[in-house]
Amino acid sequence: xxxxxxxxxxxxxxxxxxxxxxxxxxxxxxxxxxxxxxxxxxxxxxxxxxxxxxxxxxxxxxxxxxxxxxxxxxxxxxxxxxxxxxxxxxxxxxxxxxxxxxxxxxxxxxxxxxxxxxxxxxxxxxxxxxxxxxxxxxxxxxxxxxxxxxxxxxxxxxxxxxxxxxxxxxxxxxxxxxxxxxxxxxxxxxxxxxxxxxxxxxxxxxxxxxxxxxxxxxxxxxxxxxxxxxxxxxxxxxxxxxxxxxxxxxxxxxxxxxxxxxxxxxxxxxxxxxxxxxxxxxxxxxxxxxxxxxxxxxxxxxxx
Amino acid sequence: xxxxxxxxxxxxxxxxxxxxxxxxxxxxxxxxxxxxxxxxxxxxxxxxxxxxxxxxxxxxxxxxxxxxxxxxxxxxxxxxxxxxxxxxxxxxxxxxxxxxxxxxxxxxxxxxxxxxxxxxxxxxxxxxxxxxxxxxxxxxxxxxxxxxxxxxxxxxxxxxxxxxxxxxxxxxxxxxxxxxxxxxxxxxxxxxxxxxxxxxxxxxxxxxxxxxxxxxxxxxxxxxxxxxxxxxxxxxxxxxxxxxxxxxxxxxxxxxxxxxxxxxxxxxxxxxxxxxxxxxxxxxxxxxxxxxxxxxxxxxxxxxxxxxxxxxxxxxxxxxxxx
Numbered sequence: 163x164x165x166x167x168x169x170x171x172x173x174x175x176x177x178x179x180x181x182x183x184x185x186x187x188x189x190x191x192x193x194x195x196x197x198x199x200x201x202x203x204x205x206x207x208x209x210x211x212x213x214x215x216x217x218x219x220x221x222x223x224x225x226x227x228x229x230x231x232x233x234x235x236x237x238x239x240x241x242x243x244x245x246x247x248x249x250x251x252x253x254x255x256x257x258x259x260x261x262x263x264x265x266x267x268x269x270x271x272x273x274x275x276x277x278x279x280x281x282x283x284x285x286x287x288x289x290x291x292x293x294x295x296x297x298x299x300x301x302x303x304x305x306x307x308x309x310x311x312x313x314x315x316x317x318x319x320x321x322x323x324x325x326x327x328x329x330x331x332x333x334x335x336x337x338x339x340x341x342x343x344x345x346x347x348x349x350x351x352x353x354x355x356x357x358x359x360x361x362x363x364x365x366x367x368x369x370x371x372x373x374x375x376x377x378x379x380x381x382x383x384x385x386x387x388x389x390x391x392x393x394x395x396x397x398x399x400x401x402x403x404x405x406x407x408x409x410x411x412x413x414x415x416x417x418x419x420x421x422x423x424x425x426x427x428x429x430x431x432x433x434x435x436x437x438x439x440x441x442x443x444x445x446x447x448x449x450x451x452x453x454x455x456x457x458x459x460x461x462x463x464x465x466x
Numbered sequence: 467x468x469x470x471x472x473x474x475x476x477x478x479x480x481x482x483x484x485x486x487x488x489x490x491x492x493x494x495x496x497x498x499x500x501x502x503x504x505x506x507x508x509x510x511x512x513x514x515x516x517x518x519x520x521x522x523x524x525x526x527x528x529x530x531x532x533x534x535x536x537x538x539x540x541x542x543x544x545x546x547x548x549x550x551x552x553x554x555x556x557x558x559x560x561x562x563x564x565x566x567x568x569x570x571x572x573x574x575x576x577x578x579x580x581x582x583x584x585x586x587x588x589x590x591x592x593x594x595x596x597x598x599x600x601x602x603x604x605x606x607x608x609x610x611x612x613x614x615x616x617x618x619x620x621x622x623x624x625x626x627x628x629x630x631x632x633x634x635x636x637x638x639x640x641x642x643x644x645x646x647x648x649x650x651x652x653x654x655x656x657x658x659x660x661x662x663x664x665x666x667x668x669x670x671x672x673x674x675x676x677x678x679x680x681x682x683x684x685x686x687x688x689x690x691x692x693x694x695x696x697x698x699x700x701x702x703x704x705x706x707x708x709x710x711x712x713x714x715x716x717x718x719x720x721x722x723x724x725x726x727x728x729x730x731x732x733x734x735x736x737x738x739x740x741x742x743x744x745x746x747x748x749x750x751x752x753x754x755x756x757x758x759x760x761x762x763x764x765x766x767x768x769x770x771x772x773x774x775x776x777x778x779x780x781x782x783x784x785x786x787x788x789x
Contacts, residue, residue: 197590247773253590254525255772258729261722262768269762386601393594440609447598454595458587
C-alpha cells in the first residue's frame with residue numbers, strides 16, 4: 163500500500179513535469195497549428211541556463227529566473243527566425259524545419275557549455291523529506307514539483323479563461339483573420355504565446371535538473387513523451403494536456419513498479435526481466451495506441 | 467528541353483552510380499565506395515518512403531522501424547547461425563535468398579498491423595501514432611539483451627548468394643545498385659498504375675475521391691505495406707553493409723533523416739529522393755570530416771530546406787511531379 167501511494171505520487175510528479183511541457187506545446191499547436199519539435203530543446207536550454215546560473219551565483223532562485231528567461235528568449239528567437247514562416251505550411255515541413263533546429267540547438271549547447279554535463283544539487287530549502295503517511299517520507303523537492311504543476315495549471319486556466327490575452331488567444335485559435343481584422347496584432351500575440359510556451363519548458367527544465375541528469379539530448383526523450391501526452395489528452399486543449407500528463411505519468415511510474423512483478427508471476431525470471439524492461443519503456447506508447455484507436459482525437463479534444 | 471535535361475540527368479546519375487567503384491579505385495580512396503554504397507542503400511529507403519509521403523500524403527514519422535526490423539532480422543539469424551544454432555537446424559540458413567525474403571515478410575506483417583491501426587487517424591495524429599509504434603519497436607530492440615541490447619549486434623559475415631560473392635565490397639555495391647534500380651522501376655510502375663492514380667487522387671482531394679466511389683483504406687494500406695517492404699530491404703542491405711545492427715536503426719531521428727532526404731530530393735518524384743540521398747549522405751560525410759560539430763551546420767540546412775525547398779532538387783530540375 164505504501165509502495166502504491168509512493169508510486170502514485172511519483173506518477174503525479176512526473177505528470178506535473180509533463181504538463182509544464184505539454185501545456186505550452188498544445189497551446190502552440192492549438193492556436194498556430196505548428197508541430198514544434200524544438201519544444202524539447204527549450205527544456206534543455208532551460209536546464210542548462212539554470213545549471214550555469216546556479217554554478218556561478220549559488221542561488222537557486224537566480225537559476226529559476228535564468229531558466230525562464232533563457233528558454234523564453236530562445237523560444238521567441240526561434241519563433242521570429244523560423245516558426246513564423248511555417249504557419250499554414252504542411253505539417254511535413256514543420257516537422258523537418260524544427261528537426262533541423264533540434265540538431266542545431268544540441269550542438270550549440272554542447273559547444274557553449276561543453277560536453278560534460280553540469281550537475282545541479284537540490285537547493286537547501288527543498289532538501290529532505292516530509293512524512294506524509296506513517297511509513298512514507300516523501301522528498302520535498304518532488305512535492306514542490308507537484309505544487310508547481312498545480313499552480314501553473316491554475317494560472318494557465320485563469321490566463322486563458324479570464325484575461326484579455328486569454329480571450330484573444332481563444333479567438334485567434336478559432337479565426338485568425340477575424341482577430342487580425344479587429345485590429346489586434348496577431349503576429350505579436352503568436353510570438354508571445356510561443357515565448358510563454360518556452361518559459362514553461364524552462365520551468366520544467368529547472369525543476370527537473372536536480373532530479374534527472376542534465377545532458378545533451380535530454381529534450382528529445384521528453385519531447386516524444388510530451389507528444390504522447392498531447393495525443394492522449396487531445397490535441398490543442400490545455401485541459402486535455404492536464405489529463406494526458408497525469409495519465410501518462412501514472413502509467414509510466416506504476417508500470418515501472420508493477421509490470422516486472424506481474425510478469426515474474428507467470429514467466430521464468432530471465433525472460434520476465436528482459437520482456438519487462440521493454441514493456442515498461444513501451445507502456446506509454448501502448449496507452450497512446452489504445453486511446454487513439456478508441457478515440458482518434460484524444461480524450462478531451464479542443465473541438466467537438 | 468526539359469525532357470532532354472531529364473534524360474541527361476538520369477543518364478548522368480546512372481553512370482555515376484555504375485562507375486563509382488572505378489572512380490574510387492582511380493582516386494585511390496576506398497572511402498568513396500563505402501560512401502556510394504551508403505547512398506544506394508539510403509536511396510532505396512527514401513524512394514520507398516516517398517511512395518506514401520509524396521504520392522499518398524501520409525507523413526509516416528516512424529519508417530525507421532522497418533529499417534530496424536529488416537536489419538535485425540538479418541542480425542538475429544546471423545547471430546544464431548554463428549552460434550551454431552542455424553535457422554530450423556539447416557546449415558545454409560545464412561543464405562540471402564532465405565533470410566532476405568523472411569525479413570521482408572516480417573516488415574510487411576508489421577506494416578499491415580501498424581498501417582491498419584494508424585490509418586484510422588489522419589494528419590497530426592497519423593504522424594504521432596506512426597512515431598509511437600516506431601518507439602515501441604525501438605524499445606523492444608533496446609530490451610533484447612541477448613542480442614546486444616543498447617550496444618547492438620556485430621555480424622560475423624554477410625549473407626551468402628549463389629555465384630555472387632557479397633563479401634567483396636564492389637560486388638556487394640553492385641547488388642545494392644541493382645536492387646535500387648529494380649525497386650525504383652517497380653515503384654514507378656506502381657505510381658503510374660491505376661492503383662497509383664487512385665492514391666494520388668486521394669492525396670489531392672480525399673472527399674472527391676470518396677464521392678467517386680473509392681474506399682481510401684485499402685489503397686493507403688497497400689501503399690504503406692509496399693513502402694515498408696522497401697524500407698525493410700534498405701535495412702537488410704544496411705545490416706549486410708555495416709555488418710552491425712543497433713537500435714539506432716529504428717530511432718526516431720532516423721525517421722526524421724529519411725523524411726529530410728525525401729523533401730530535399732523532391733516530394734512525389736521517385737528520382738528526387740535518390741538525389742536527395744546522395745546529397746544528404748555526401749554532405750554528412752563532408753561536414754563530419756570538416757568538424758566534429760557538423761550537426762551545427764546540418765541542422766540549419768535541414769531547416770532551410772524545409773523553409774524554401776518546397777520542390778526539392780528534382781522539382782527544381784524537372785519542374786514536374788511524376789517520374
